[in-house]
Amino acid sequence: SQQGEEDPQALSIQEGENATMNCSYKTSINNLQWYRQNSGRGLVHLILIRSNEREKHSGRLRVTLDTSKKSSSLLITASRAADTASYFCATDAAGAGSYQLTFGKGTKLSVIP
Amino acid sequence: EAGVTQSPTHLIKTRGQQATLRCSPISGHTSVYWYQQALGLGLQFLLWYDEGEERNRGNFPPRFSGRQFPNYSSELNVNALELEDSALYLCASSRRGWGTGELFFGEGSRLTVL
Numbered sequence: 462s463q464q465g466e467e468d469p470q471a472l473s474i475q476e477g478e479n480a481t482m483n484c485s486y487k488t489s490i491n492n493l494q495w496y497r498q499n500s501g502r503g504l505v506h507l508i509l510i511r512s513n514e515r516e517k518h519s520g521r522l523r524v525t526l527d528t529s530k531k532s533s534s535l536l537i538t539a540s541r542a543a544d545t546a547s548y549f550c551a552t553d554a555a556g557a558g559s560y561q562l563t564f565g566k567g568t569k570l571s572v573i574p
Numbered sequence: 575e576a577g578v579t580q581s582p583t584h585l586i587k588t589r590g591q592q593a594t595l596r597c598s599p600i601s602g603h604t605s606v607y608w609y610q611q612a613l614g615l616g617l618q619f620l621l622w623y624d625e626g627e628e629r630n631r632g633n634f635p636p637r638f639s640g641r642q643f644p645n646y647s648s649e650l651n652v653n654a655l656e657l658e659d660s661a662l663y664l665c666a667s668s669r670r671g672w673g674t675g676e677l678f679f680g681e682g683s684r685l686t687v688l
Contacts, residue, residue: 494676503578503664503679504617549617561630562607562677566616 465493465550465565473571480537482568484550485530493526494551495535498567504549507535542574575601578680580665586686587655595650595683599667605629606648607668607677608640612661620663623648624670655687 468483484493492511496504510517510526510533517524523536537544547567554561579598587593599606608620619632623642631638637653646667652659662684666677 492675496679501662501682501684503681504666504677505679506676509675561619561622561632563619564609564617566614 465552465563467548467550467565467568469568470566471569471571473573474540476540476542476572476574478540480540480544480570480572482535482548482570484533484535484565486533486550486552487531488554489528490552490554492553493524493533494562495522495524495533496549496551496564498547498549500546507548537570540570540572542572544570545572546570578665578667578678580663580680580683582683583681584684584686586688588688589655589657591655593652593655593659593685595652595663595665595685596647597650597665597667597680598647599665600678602669603667603678604646604670605668606642606646607666608648608650609664609666610634610661611664611682612658617664621650652685657687660685660687 465484465486474480494509495507497507498504508519508524510524521538526533547569549564549567551562551564581596605624607622609617611617621640622630626642640650642648662682664682666679668677
């Protein structure tokens with residue numbers, strides 16, 4: 462079963478605008494990660510936020526985590542055509558005892574030049 | 575530093591056949607993970623290998639199996655192929671034990687079952 466669920470499923474914006482994607486999950490986590498996937502290729506790690514952190518920045522990326530609501534958001538500022546990709550959140554269940562990093566179905570972002 | 579490499583890039587099989595996919599992790603990484611990405615289903619966790627041992631497997635039937643070699647490379651075998659096994663199979667690696675954080679993914683092997 463999917464732990465993380467991204468919202469929206471698809472997002473289309475103009476170059477220069479900001480893009481916000483959300484992720485909701487069901488159980489307590491150790492940390493939450495965001496990955497990017499260009500059309501049918503491998504995933505690239507973007508950022509990791511630990512359960513005791515509320516916000517993290519990396520370049521044009523800003524991630525927030527609200528453990529009380531079991532949700533996270535990824536903000537990409539000043540988007541570029543090259544940001545066109547699918548974005549996935551991934552969570553690991555706290556106290557799981559064994560590895561399982563669970564991915565959502567992703568948000569497909571299209572940035573129109 | 576070379577990234578995670580997977581082979582073959584594409585593979586076409588017919589129902590009932592067997593498929594073997596290969597993965598070489600980043601140098602120094604001992605953990606290898608396999609994921610299946612079927613159309614519209616996101617990434618589904620298949621298997622985790624570390625130090626040559628299977629540490630965890632996802633909710634897949636036994637015809638999905640694999641192994642990790644002494645050099646930490648890994649092989650995923652899918653027996654008795656079914657049409658729904660058509661997917662992109664992604665391999666990832668990390669330093670020992672996933673809990674250290676990010677995974678490094680290969681470009682995937684696309685399996686088509688006819």
